Structures are given as structure tokens and as C-alpha cells.
Amino acid sequence: MDWNFVIFSALKIIGVFSVLMFIVAYAVWIERKVSAAIQDRIGPNRFGIFGLLQPAADAIKAFLKEDYTPAHVRKVYFWLAPAIAVIPGILLTAVIPFGSNLGHQKMVIADLDVGVLYTFGIVSLGVYGIVLAGYAANSKYPFLGGMRSSAQLISYEIAMGLSAVAVFLVVGDLNLSHVVESQRHSLFDWLIFKQPLAFAIFVAAAFAETNRTPFDLPEAEQELAGGYNVEYSSMKFALFFMGEYANVTVASALMVTLFLGGWTLPFGVFQEPAAPDQFLVGLLHIGVFLAKTLAVLCTIIWVRWMWPRFRYDQLMDLGWRRFIPLALANVVVTAAVLWMTLE
Amino acid sequence: MSLPDILFYVFAAFAVLCGLLIVVNRNPVTSAMFLVLTIGSLAALFVLLNAFFLAAIQVLVYAGAVMVLFVFVIMLLDLKAEQRRKIKVFGVVGGLVSVGTILAIFVRSVLQTRPGAEPAAVTATGDTMSLGKMLFTQYLLPFEIVSVLLLVAMVGVILLSKKELK
Numbered sequence: 189m190d191w192n193f194v195i196f197s198a199l200k201i202i203g204v205f206s207v208l209m210f211i212v213a214y215a216v217w218i219e220r221k222v223s224a225a226i227q228d229r230i231g232p233n234r235f236g237i238f239g240l241l242q243p244a245a246d247a248i249k250a251f252l253k254e255d256y257t258p259a260h261v262r263k264v265y266f267w268l269a270p271a272i273a274v275i276p277g278i279l280l281t282a283v284i285p286f287g288s289n290l291g292h293q294k295m296v297i298a299d300l301d302v303g304v305l306y307t308f309g310i311v312s313l314g315v316y317g318i319v320l321a322g323y324a325a326n327s328k329y330p331f332l333g334g335m336r337s338s339a340q341l342i343s344y345e346i347a348m349g350l351s352a353v354a355v356f357l358v359v360g361d362l363n364l365s366h367v368v369e370s371q372r373h374s375l376f377d378w379l380i381f382k383q384p385l386a387f388a389i390f391v392a393a394a395f396a397e398t399n400r401t402p403f404d405l406p407e408a409e410q411e412l413a414g415g416y417n418v419e420y421s422s423m424k425f426a427l428f429f430m431g432e433y434a435n436v437t438v439a440s441a442l443m444v445t446l447f448l449g450g451w452t453l454p455f456g457v458f459q460e461p462a463a464p465d466q467f468l469v470g471l472l473h474i475g476v477f478l479a480k481t482l483a484v485l486c487t488i489i490w491v492r493w494m495w496p497r498f499r500y501d502q503l504m505d506l507g508w509r510r511f512i513p514l515a516l517a518n519v520v521v522t523a524a525v526l527w528m529t530l531e
Numbered sequence: 532m533s534l535p536d537i538l539f540y541v542f543a544a545f546a547v548l549c550g551l552l553i554v555v556n557r558n559p560v561t562s563a564m565f566l567v568l569t570i571g572s573l574a575a576l577f578v579l580l581n582a583f584f585l586a587a588i589q590v591l592v593y594a595g596a597v598m599v600l601f602v603f604v605i606m607l608l609d610l611k612a613e614q615r616r617k618i619k620v621f622g623v624v625g626g627l628v629s630v631g632t633i634l635a636i637f638v639r640s641v642l643q644t645r646p647g648a649e650p651a652a653v654t655a656t657g658d659t660m661s662l663g664k665m666l667f668t669q670y671l672l673p674f675e676i677v678s679v680l681l682l683v684a685m686v687g688v689i690l691l692s693k694k695e696l697k
Contacts, residue, residue, distance in 0.1 A: 265560075301658055302587045302659055305587035306587050309588075312591055312595025315595075316599070316602075319606070335603070
């Protein structure tokens with residue numbers, strides 16, 4: 189067995205996981221601060237400077253609250269569903285290239301040749317957490333909420349996949365590292381400029397897939413009496429939100445990888461992957477990637493407090509009758525243009 | 532025994548165990564979830580054979596799409612736990628014959644491999660580019676026939692689900 193490979197992979201997994209969990213914790217803090225600023229409030233400011241320790245307080249509260257299991261639930265699924273809801277977001281980080289090289293190590297946990305298919309495979313498993321939570325609750329509103337949410341996830345997966353197809357037609361490779369490297373030469377190599385329509389559809393679908401406003405029907409407390417998580421309390425309830433924020437973080441990272449040039453910037457040392465002796469450059473690349481991801485994450489949070497929620501029929505209509513035909517047309521046009529230019 | 536060998540036995544055993552639990556279980560939703568786990572472990576076996584594309588598609592299509600719809604339908608129909616049925620003679624005979632046939636094929640192929648013989652070297656890398664090229668050149672006709680078949684199925688479903696046709 190190649191011990192080097194095992195040790196470095198373990199280190200990368202631990203590193204990525206801790207960074208992801210850190211971002212998840214502070215995404216909640218950012219969310220609360222941004223919403224407060226937009227609604228002319230102050231937001232959390234009691235624990236730590238600027239309320240920076242608030243995520244720790246929230247976590248302690250969630251753990252110490254009574255973990256109540258209603259008598260009528262299906263116990264096994266009731267316990268499993270919150271865990272299943274968190275897993276996809278964590279698994280998705282495995283194929284995302286979060287930097288170029290550090291020493292001789294490529295800064296991606298698994299450099300898969302089918303990277304993006306893996307991504308969509310795992311994304312499609314995200315439905316189970318929600319559908320099982322609805323089923324486990326064994327009462328009407330959570331069940332209907334679970335059904336509603338999973339129908340939403342299934343619908344937008346198609347649009348998301350189709351919009352990404354056009355990207356891979358342009359790049360000619362499914363490996364996410366190669367997708368990033370194809371965007372490194374100039375700003376207009378970034379796929380957001382080559383495939384603006386695909387980017388627009390991908391962003392909208394990512395909002396729907398991660399249950400964010402304007403598509404956050406799963407948590408429409410006011411008009412639809414909540415969703416799949418109605419019967420949950422304490423840490424189990426918090427796990428659904430950890431899952432959501434992990435998904436949002438990974439979706440931002442994926443947008444950065446596919447459309448916004450990943451760890452590259454169109455100048456200087458950010459154009460080429462770091463050589464084995466350029467340790468600092470490697471670290472800078474990781475920094476660029478994290479900065480871009482955080483910027484996208486903040487935009488997603490910002491949108492939530494600016495937009496109203498879609499009605500359910502509008503959501504379905506938009507997904508099936510607007511995005512899917514548009515994405516299909518985009519694939520056909522891209523393929524035709526590529527074919528013409530190849531001749 | 533190297534790591535891939537150990538992993539092979541782990542996932543193979545897991546697949547068989549979950550497959551058994553699909554049949555034994557009386558709750559349709561639980562059966563469906565075990566089928567998802569079986570599909571997952573089969574995907575892991577594909578990975579061990581270097582067929583990454585097949586593994587990803589296995590998860591994406593079967594675990595992610597087909598099984599979700601299965602679970603959906605089961606939940607919406609609100610199927611109760613299945614009743615234990617009386618075992619019929621015909622079922623027993625049919626089952627035994629099919630299991631026996633498959634077992635015979637297995638035993639035959641196991642006996643035909645001489646122990647100690649080197650396994651054939653793995654040549655297929657399972658990379659997507661070559662797979663795509665094969666599908667669109669050498670196997671174009673079967674590929675297109677299958678896609679037309681799927682299209683027909685899709686149109687058929689939409690036709691059937693429309694209550695009244697204008």
C-alpha cells in the first residue's frame with residue numbers, strides 16, 4: 189500500500205472537512221448579520237466581538253436542548269434522515285479542486301476523470317434526506333412538505349445537469365481540474381463569459397437545489413405550514429440546516445470551479461499551476477479559491493433577503509417549461525457552433 | 532491480500548446482504564432503501580473494476596433518479612406492510628430451477644479457471660472519452676435504437692398520464 193497517498197489523502201480530507209464545517213458555522217453568522225443590515229437591525233452582537241462566537245453558542249444550545257421524539261414517528265428513519273441530509277454536501281467536496289499544487293500534492297481529494305458525473309450522482313442522492321424526513325414524521329404536513337421539496341429537487345436537477353453539459357462541450361473534459369485549467373489564460377476564458385446562459389440556469393438551479401430563496405419552499409412556514417422538518421427538534425433539526433449550509437457552500441465552490449475560473453486569476457502567478465517548490469503560490473491559489481467561494485456564498489445569502497418566495501406552481505413552471513428547454517437549446521447551439529468551428 | 536481485494540469482498544458481501552434484506556423485508560419503503568444500498572455497493576464494485584463512468588451513472592440514474600421515483604410512488608400510494616403469502620408449489624419449483632441454472636453457470640466458470648493462473652491484465656481504463664467514441668462509432672446503431680426506445684417509453688408515459696386527449 190502506498191502510505192504517502194494514504195497519509196496525504198487523510199490530511200486533505202481532514203483539512204477540507206474542517207474548513208467546510210467552519211464555513212458552515214460562519215455562514216449562519218453572515219446570514220444573520222446580512223439580514224440584520226438589510227432589515228435595519230443589529231443582529232447577533234452579545235457573544236464575542238461582533239457576535240463572532242454566536243455559532244458556538246448556537247451549537248451548544250442545539251446540543252443541550254431536549255431531543256424530543258414524538259410517539260407516532262417511524263423511529264429508524266426519524267434518526268437516519270437528518271444524518272442522510274448532511275452527507276451529500278460533505279461527499280461533494282471530494283472532487284472539487286480547491287487549489288493547484290502544494291509541494292507535489294494536487295489540491296483535490298480525488299482527481300476523478302468523471303468528476304462532474306460524481307457530483308451530479310451525489311447531488312441526486314440529496315433528495316433522500318428530505319423525502320425520508322417527511323416519511324419518518326408520519327403525519328400530514330411534514331409528509332406533504334417532504335414530497336413538495338423532493339419534487340422541487342428532482343425537477344431542478346435536470347436543468348442543472350443540462351446546463352452543465354454545455355460547459356463540458358466547450359471544455360471537452362469531465363475532470364474538474366481540467367475545467368479549471370482551461371479557464372486560466374485570460375478573463376474571457378472564464379466559462380461565465382463563454383456560457384452566460386448556462387451560468388444563469390446553473391445558478392438558478394443551484395438556488396433551487398439548496399432550498400434557498402426565491403425557491404425555499406421547503407421552509408415556507410407562513411403559507412405552507414413548514415416542511416419536512418416540522419417534527420424535529422434540537423440537534424436533529426440543526427443537522428438539516430447544517431446540511432443546507434454545507435450544500436450552499438459546495439454549490440458556491442462548484443460555481444467557482446465551473447464558471448469563475450477556480451483558483452486562477454487572469455494575471456501573474458495565478459495563471460499557472462504552482463511548481464513543487466512554489467509553496468507560497470500554492471497557498472495563494474487556495475486563498476483565491478476560498479475568496480471566490482465566499483464571495484459567491486455571500487451573494488447567495490444576500491439574494492435571500494432581497495427576493496420574495498416563488499409560488500409552488502410558478503416554481504414548477506419555471507423549472508420544467510423555461511429552464512429545461514432553454515438548457516437543451518443551449519446544448520444544441522453550443523454543439524453546432526463547436527462543430528462549425530472545428531471544420 | 533491487497534486493499535482492492537479486501538474492498539471487493541466487503542462490497543460484494545454488503546451487496547448480497549442488502550439484496551437479501553430487500554426480499555425479506557415487509558415494509559416497501561425499507562425494501563426500496565435497501566435496493567438503493569445494493570445499487571450503491573454495485574457502483575463501488577464498478578469502481579474497483581476501473582469502470583468509473585459506469586459507477587457514476589449507476590448512482591446518478593438508478594440510486595438518484597429511478598429509486599427516488601420508486602420511493603415517491605410507494606409513499607404516495609401509502610402501501611402498508613406486505614402480507615405474508617402462502618408459498619405456492621409453482622413458485623418454489625420456478626425459483627429453484629432459476630437459482631440452480633445460475634449456480635450451474637457459476638460453478639462451471641469457476642471450475643474452468645485453473646487455480647494459480649494469472650488473471651488477465653486490466654486494459655480497460657474506463658475513461659469517458661474512449662467510451663463515448665465507441666458508442667458513437669462502433670456501437671452507433673444499438674445506441675440509437677436504445678435511445679429511440681427510451682423516447683418511445685417517455686412519450687408513451689405522457690400519453691397514458693393525460694386524462695383526456697384532445
